[in-house]
Amino acid sequence: MASIKISDRIYWVGAKDPSLRVFDLYVKTTYGTTYNSYLITGDKVALIDAVKDGFEGQFFEAIAEILPIEKIDYLVVNHNEPDHSGAIIELLRRNPRIQIVCSKPAVPFLRNVINDDARPIEGVKGGDKLDLGGISLEFMTAPFMHWPDTMFTYCPERKVLFPCDGYAAHLCPDDSMYAKVGDPVLEHEAWYYYDCIMRPFAPFSRKASEAVLQREIAVVAPSHGPINADQPKHFIQKYLEWTAPKIKSDKKALAIFVASSYGNTKAMADAIAAAIPSDRFDVHLVDAMEVTQERARDIIEAADGILFGTPTFAGDVVKPIWDIAHLLPSVSATGKKAAAFGSYGWGGQAPEILEGYLEQLKLKVFKPGAKARLVPSLAELDECRAFGRAFSEFVLG
């Protein structure tokens, strides 16, 4: 059997990819993955999500076990990333009658997937329902979990939640598609999936998880890995745990990551740190050469303001600071306030290079950064203190 019945009138009709070892070019998939699709068979028939391009064989074979593909009336697209939308073109070629239903933000993405401006696409909003006759679906928007288009679909009659990439794991079970909560591999892979895919959007994941916990849920049927009918709310609750702040404080948090070969940029960092009002801020002055990536990510997530101290070496930002800056896309950092500073021998453009990168990541950047040539003079250290005070005001403002 290629398909699996998961509830009355609801079937898993996805595809398995056991040999995948890297997903989206950076996520290790030690155990492969699955591309889950679900068939809902009321008087009308809906398919929730498709599979990755190249896996149509398994997908269509699974559907054909339940009913002819021509019987499908609706395709519900929870999310447009190609691991779920890749097979849509072939699906529509085989059944051009299918009506596509997706969130309103998903409509332009779908246009770029199918490249057919003539095909009607129905954009729905949270709370909209689709009555299939004997069973129905309700749509719940979950923007930025992890794309702007993401929505969850819920079947109230069977209390099955289809949360797309939410609460998923890159696992490819060769026996049962059902989760065994507490299994160490599942627990780790679910966390790793969150850490890689959802963590950059942690506040959005938290909001969606809080909302969905209010529902009665008997089964969570995600778009990758096992289906959870064991303790269906387990990973939803885990998302609340994982999205909680790791570093707590009543004050604002200000992080200063600094790399310094000869102590000049470090002297600037010390002067800046001393000027930050301690009654308003917890200051984390961090040696970029020493901090672990995980600790740096926690500090970035907790920080209201982030300063990067980098000398200019060979016309560029130094590697330990690039390594920290390159962690920004992996956590929730959009909108945070940031600035750069550093010493130099000649040139001195590293702060400007970093400012451009930070702006591209949509951080709010305070400019210009402080600079000192070689050993900071007393006047340059005064400028660093002024820079620290001004940055504090920028963060508070």
Ligand code: FEO
């Ligand atoms: Fe599984 Fe965001 O795609």
